[in-house]
Amino acid sequence: MSCAATLPLSLPADEESGLLGQRGSVLIAGLFAGIILVLCGLHVIGVTKAILIRALGQNMADAIALESSVWHAQGMNLIVLINLMMAGAMALLVTIRLVQIVLITAIALLTLAAVIASIFSGGQAAQAIRPWIQRFAQQLVKVQRLEDKLSPKIGTFLVYAAEGERLIAAVMPYVALARPITRTDDVPGLVVGVSLVPAWLDQKFSKFPQIPGLGTVTIPGGWKPETSFPARMGTLPLGPKGDAWLKGFDAKIAKGKNIRPGLVTEAVDLARGIFGSLPVQEEDFYQLCGRAGEMVVTFFPAVVGMDDAALEKLGAFAGVVFGSLQTMTCTPLKQLGQKMENEIRSAADQKCVRDEEQDIAAGKDEWDKKKREKCREDEIKKAKKDSGYTEPQNFDSLKVARLWGIIQHPKASPWLHVWGIVPLHPDGPKSRFFRDMKNLFGFDLDTAGVQGATVADPSELDPANAMGEFRHVCDGGPDPAQRSCAENSMWRPGWFAKLVPVRDITDEIRQKLGDAMAGWFSRFLGKGIASATDRYLQRFVPAASKPFITVFERHLGITLGQRMLNNWFNRRFLTGIVFTRVNNVEFFTAPDYPEHLH
Amino acid sequence: MIRDERGIAYVETLVAMPVMFFAFNIIFLFGYLCAAQLIVQRAASAAARAAVVFLPDDPEYYNRPDTQSNSGKRSATKEACVKMAAMRVLEASPGFMTTNANDVTVDVAGDKKEFATTTVTVTAKYSCSRFLGASLCRVIGSGGSANFVQLSSKSALPYQEGMVEKSSTQPLVPPTPPP
Numbered sequence: 040m041s042c043a044a045t046l047p048l049s050l051p052a053d054e055e056s057g058l059l060g061q062r063g064s065v066l067i068a069g070l071f072a073g074i075i076l077v078l079c080g081l082h083v084i085g086v087t088k089a090i091l092i093r094a095l096g097q098n099m100a101d102a103i104a105l106e107s108s109v110w111h112a113q114g115m116n117l118i119v120l121i122n123l124m125m126a127g128a129m130a131l132l133v134t135i136r137l138v139q140i141v142l143i144t145a146i147a148l149l150t151l152a153a154v155i156a157s158i159f160s161g162g163q164a165a166q167a168i169r170p171w172i173q174r175f176a177q178q179l180v181k182v183q184r185l186e187d188k189l190s191p192k193i194g195t196f197l198v199y200a201a202e203g204e205r206l207i208a209a210v211m212p213y214v215a216l217a218r219p220i221t222r223t224d225d226v227p228g229l230v231v232g233v234s235l236v237p238a239w240l241d242q243k244f245s246k247f248p249q250i251p252g253l254g255t256v257t258i259p260g261g262w263k264p265e266t267s268f269p270a271r272m273g274t275l276p277l278g279p280k281g282d283a284w285l286k287g288f289d290a291k292i293a294k295g296k297n298i299r300p301g302l303v304t305e306a307v308d309l310a311r312g313i314f315g316s317l318p319v320q321e322e323d324f325y326q327l328c329g330r331a332g333e334m335v336v337t338f339f340p341a342v343v344g345m346d347d348a349a350l351e352k353l354g355a356f357a358g359v360v361f362g363s364l365q366t367m368t369c370t371p372l373k374q375l376g377q378k379m380e381n382e383i384r385s386a387a388d389q390k391c392v393r394d395e396e397q398d399i400a401a402g403k404d405e406w407d408k409k410k411r412e413k414c415r416e417d418e419i420k421k422a423k424k425d426s427g428y429t430e431p432q433n434f435d436s437l438k439v440a441r442l443w444g445i446i447q448h449p450k451a452s453p454w455l456h457v458w459g460i461v462p463l464h465p466d467g468p469k470s471r472f473f474r475d476m477k478n479l480f481g482f483d484l485d486t487a488g489v490q491g492a493t494v495a496d497p498s499e500l501d502p503a504n505a506m507g508e509f510r511h512v513c514d515g516g517p518d519p520a521q522r523s524c525a526e527n528s529m530w531r532p533g534w535f536a537k538l539v540p541v542r543d544i545t546d547e548i549r550q551k552l553g554d555a556m557a558g559w560f561s562r563f564l565g566k567g568i569a570s571a572t573d574r575y576l577q578r579f580v581p582a583a584s585k586p587f588i589t590v591f592e593r594h595l596g597i598t599l600g601q602r603m604l605n606n607w608f609n610r611r612f613l614t615g616i617v618f619t620r621v622n623n624v625e626f627f628t629a630p631d632y633p634e635h636l637h
Numbered sequence: 638m639i640r641d642e643r644g645i646a647y648v649e650t651l652v653a654m655p656v657m658f659f660a661f662n663i664i665f666l667f668g669y670l671c672a673a674q675l676i677v678q679r680a681a682s683a684a685a686r687a688a689v690v691f692l693p694d695d696p697e698y699y700n701r702p703d704t705q706s707n708s709g710k711r712s713a714t715k716e717a718c719v720k721m722a723a724m725r726v727l728e729a730s731p732g733f734m735t736t737n738a739n740d741v742t743v744d745v746a747g748d749k750k751e752f753a754t755t756t757v758t759v760t761a762k763y764s765c766s767r768f769l770g771a772s773l774c775r776v777i778g779s780g781g782s783a784n785f786v787q788l789s790s791k792s793a794l795p796y797q798e799g800m801v802e803k804s805s806t807q808p809l810v811p812p813t814p815p816p
Contacts, residue, residue: 068653539690
């Protein structure tokens with residue numbers, strides 16, 4: 040039925056007015072039909088838009104969480120690679136050192152043989168051995184020169200690499216935060232009110248600050264308590280000058296206020312630690328030495344095709360041996376900087392003495408103390424400039440990264456979670472049609488039961504939440520050297536990110552904090568008992584005192600402390616305190632999730 | 638009298654009204670079905686996302702201590718989570734039948750390997766009880782006496798996987814460097 044067929048082209052004059060007039064009747068029907076059609080279209084558009092918003096919101100939350108986790112994982116992998124590069128550089132020095140040890144051993148054995156031979160053969164055999172000793176000695180000198188040549192370069196590389204690790208650890212969480220924010224630009228104007236704040240808050244997991252120390256508390260017995268959790272590497276590198284200034288300032292404050300030195304440094308570390316970092320801490324030098332030795336020992340067997348399991352066993356054994364013998368295998372590097380410094384100072388002294396003697400010989404006055412000092416300083420400065428020498432490196436600070444002690448186990452760790460939350464309209468995919476009908480015509484279709492299955496609680500339509508996680512690939516228990524997955528995680532580039540279900544991880548945090556506190560306080564306990572026992576040992580068996588304390592603090596005390604503290608005291612009391620604090624700052628927002636997920 | 642044209646519009650309207658009403662109803666129902674299909678598509682997308690997020694997740698989070706493995710009840714729990722993701726979308730949308738367990742089916746297909754395509758098919762019953770929808774459903778729907786249309790949609794995403802460490806009982810041992 041078309042509109043043209045129904046409408047008469049002209050109407051009688053008497054019908055143009057009055058109730059019997061038919062003009063516009065079809066218009067009314069058409070209007071009615073039009074409204075229905077428009078509402079129908081609005082319905083489809085409304086559903087489409089709601090779904091679109093929902094889908095885009097979900098995608099955005101996923102992108103924020105996943106990308107942020109990916110950047111964290113990338114940061115961890117970068118640090119792993121730098122660790123390996125540092126171990127590789129160290130392996131060169133270890134190799135040189137090994138060659139030196141072999142040559143020295145050979146010379147010693149040949150000398151011994153020569154002595155024994157001279158006793159029995161009257162010197163002829165000794166004469167035959169002598170050229171060999173000379174050859175080995177010449178080779179030893181060559182190796183020594185090579186070490187002198189390589190060591191400064193490797194040392195400089197190691198220092199910069201260690202600083203690089205600190206930089207990555209400190210900066211990467213901010214990259215991980217900043218980059219996903221740009222994801223919200225993907226949907227301009229469509230998702231209104233996307234909250235970026237949760238993305239910031241959620242990354243608090245990677246920004247948990249250090250716990251401050253006990254400051255100036257004096258403990259009877261002279262031992263000092265552990266003042267913080269294992270130091271994280273997340274503090275921004277200040278550089279050698281900055282560190283030296285900080286150390287000097289610390290000592291000055293400690294002297295002036297009569298407090299324990301190190302407090303200012305800790306405060307600065309705490310302030311820097313609040314800004315967070317990747318979950319890595321400093322590993323001791325022995326680990327670098329051990330891993331370097333592992334590389335050296337496994338290199339040739341790997342080339343000739345030894346199978347992986349045997350290589351792993353060999354490497355683990357070598358790692359332990361080299362790590363334990365670091366004084367023999369890796370220590371020369373530590374002394375390098377000071378050695379060069381001493382040589383330059385000695386040369387400068389000699390030069391100044393010569394200059395003064397020349398002046399005196401030329402009839403000039405003897406130098407005063409000030410002039411001698413100036414000459415010395417100038418010569419040192421000149422020598423350093425000419426040789427391209429830099430300040431002696433503090434090789435004690437050459438620390439590779441290890442996984443933060445609190446984590447100790449990548450699986451199920453709340454510290455590795457990154458969240459992305461995008462709050463959406465609580466109506467979810469509900470049709471705009473219902474809202475329009477209510478707003479335009481006052482028809483509340485919800486209450487009229489037209490909607491069908493209704494959602495009783497708006498919270499059931501949770502916003503688009505997503506949780507990313509970065510973790511290390513671990514395929515089982517410890518390696519042949521009983522090094523755990525956590526310990527190996529910073530030596531194998533296997534960090535990856537994935538989306539995981541949004542879950543309430545309150546209990547996990549509580550448990551991890553409990554473990555951390557147990558570790559902390561167990562050391563207190565160990566040191567306390569060791570200190571008390573030490574007083575009696577020093578009185579009766581002084582020689583046994585130091586080894587006893589070392590063993591007790593590090594092993595027995597820790598075990599004992601954990602047994603006593605872990606199950607009850609920490610979990611129920613200490614973690615309660617810390618966790619309340621965490622809640623107060625709205626550490627995270629976990630939605631209620633179905634029971635079967637807990 | 639017979640040539641009197643008065644009331645002809647009423648007659649025409651009376652004749653045309655059922656036809657128009659029927660036509661509008663079809664359009665109306667078609668609009669609803671379009672929206673319903675979009676919602677099923679959305680449910681499939683949500684279920685596919687849940688599949689690639691839940692299924693590779695650590696079994697230990699699913700507190701059924703029958704096994705450490707990813708099979709058995711733990712696996713069933715995960716699959717229930719996938720279905721729940723679809724149900725959340727459907728329950729929040731008018732017209733879908735969700736009261737019976739068989740009203741909505743969610744099938745997950747694909748190798749559970751890294752980057753393998755995981756395809757999720759969601760099939761849901763959409764009620765045609767509005768206006769004259771029920772009778773129309775018999776024509777375009779499943780036929781018989783059913784007053785619903787069975788809508789189905791698929792969605793595919795790459796499976797995300799990572800190896801999972803199996804033991805989790807290592808105690809905290811602070812680093813113990815040699816003296």
